[in-house]
Amino acid sequence: MENRVISGAAGNESLLSTHKVLRNTYLLLSMTLAFSAVIAFAAMSMNAPTLPWWGLLIGFYGLLFLTNATANSGAGILSVFALTGFLGYTLGPILNRYIGTGLGDVVALALGSTALVFFACSAYVLTTKKDMSFLSGMMMALFVVLLVGIIANIFLAIPALSLAMSALFVVFSSGAILLGTSNIIHGGETNYIRATVDLYVSIYNLFLSLLQIFGVLGSDD
Numbered sequence: 001m002e003n004r005v006i007s008g009a010a011g012n013e014s015l016l017s018t019h020k021v022l023r024n025t026y027l028l029l030s031m032t033l034a035f036s037a038v039i040a041f042a043a044m045s046m047n048a049p050t051l052p053w054w055g056l057l058i059g060f061y062g063l064l065f066l067t068n069a070t071a072n073s074g075a076g077i078l079s080v081f082a083l084t085g086f087l088g089y090t091l092g093p094i095l096n097r098y099i100g101t102g103l104g105d106v107v108a109l110a111l112g113s114t115a116l117v118f119f120a121c122s123a124y125v126l127t128t129k130k131d132m133s134f135l136s137g138m139m140m141a142l143f144v145v146l147l148v149g150i151i152a153n154i155f156l157a158i159p160a161l162s163l164a165m166s167a168l169f170v171v172f173s174s175g176a177i178l179l180g181t182s183n184i185i186h187g188g189e190t191n192y193i194r195a196t197v198d199l200y201v202s203i204y205n206l207f208l209s210l211l212q213i214f215g216v217l218g219s220d221d
Contacts, residue, residue: 022184024192028080029199035081036088036200043092050093059086067197076193083197087204094208098215106218110211117170118203121177125185132182135175142172163216166209173206 051059063086067079098107125132149165180198183189189198 021190021192021195025184025195025199028077028192028196032080032084032196032200033203036084036091039085039088040091040095043089044096044099046092047096048089048092051090056090064197068194071191071193080193080196084200087200091208094211098211103215103218106214107211109214109218110207113210113214114203114207117174117206118177121174122181125178125181129185130182131186132178133186133188135179139172139175139179142168142175146172159216163213166212169205169209170213173202173209176202177206 060083063079063083067076067083070076070079095107098104124130146165146168149161149168153161153165177199180189180195180202184195189195
């Protein structure tokens with residue numbers, strides 16, 4: 001009897017903790033998305049230059065390491081905003097390029113589609129409460145394929161391969177949203193800062209991938 005009471009209490013505590021992580025994650029995610037949008041708009045207004053690929057990698061992975069290292073402290077909040085602000089800045093030159101070539105409608109379509117995919121994936125997991133951990137193996141396989149494809153396209157520069165990589169990134173990012181949300185509600189991720197970063201990066205990659213796909217489809221070239 002005592003074991004049942006203890007187990008029940010532990011289960012309730014775990015459930016409350018999970019819901020708290022979920023609430024904090026969505027709150028921080030909404031704030032970082034808004035902050036990124038402001039930074040992206042500022043970068044567009046200043047006609048900020050596109051960062052070189054090595055600058056993007058150093059900035060992203062450096063700030064990602066900092067965020068993970070400080071995720072259990074108050075400094076983690078500042079690190080999250082630094083990371084998402086940096087990624088927001090990188091969007092500025094990209095959006096200017098699309099809008100400057102008359103593809104503003106493509107930007108709006110990619111933005112709306114990203115929101116739709118995110119809400120659909122999140123709603124599915126939150127409604128069904130299904131454990132999506134079975135996706136882990138597929139996600140790892142997709143990651144390897146994407147890594148090989150990206151490296152190959154650096155040297156080959158084949159437009160069709162780039163488009164294929166974008167399509168795979170859409171699948172990968174959607175799977176990451178499903179898996180990340182599932183990890184939160186099932187207690188696999190108990191740190192809302194790390195959970196926020198995971199979801200934010202998935203949304204960022206999803207948006208850029210859809211933007212490239214719609215840009216190719218909507219181009220007159």
